[in-house]
Amino acid sequence: MRDTTNIPSATPGVRRLPRSDPRLRLAASEGDRPLDEVLARRAVEEENRRAAGPSISPTDLRHALAERASAALEGGRAALLRAERRRWLIDDAARRGLSPFEANLVIAIVQDAARRGEDPRSGATIGRLGAVPPRAGAPxxxxxxxxxxxxxxxxxxxxxxxxxxxxxxxx
Structure with a gap:
């Protein structure tokens, strides 16, 4: 059997096995422990988010702005938003009671989710909108x-x- 410890890998700490022997499989070693801990922590965080459910109702202004921003994104995973479209979204949000800073924050959350490959309408993305304070009163x-x-x-x-x-x- 060949020694595979010196074969370069795209991920540090993970050994790459030769593809010639189908009986070989990749198994975690002691060197992979930090990666395992990171993955376990991410799994717990995701489960907590799913268990909590979206904290923002679909009628909330932040949720509505996120939906409109998601629909306005272009370029697939690049998540591009044209300047005139961004201005329109921010002006519309300001008319409804969000400050321009809060509107830009909602748009940034949606763009970040799209660039990560997540669905901008997913529960995790909507949950992140909780960082934006709700509107205090009628504009x-x-x-x-x-x-x-x-x-x-x-x-x-x-x-x-x-x-x-x-x-x-x-x-």
């Missing part, structure tokens, strides 16, 4: 929305009343 645009609707309705009612008075007095 200024939403606060005054109903006031503007009421003023527009009052102006329309006054215009219609004026037209009806003019029509009745003209007869």
């Amino acid at each position: 200024v645009g939403e606060r005054w929305f109903w006031v503007r609707v009421w003023l527009a309705s009052a102006a329309l009612a006054a215009l219609l009343l004026n037209a009806m008075i003019g029509w009745v007095t003209a007869v």
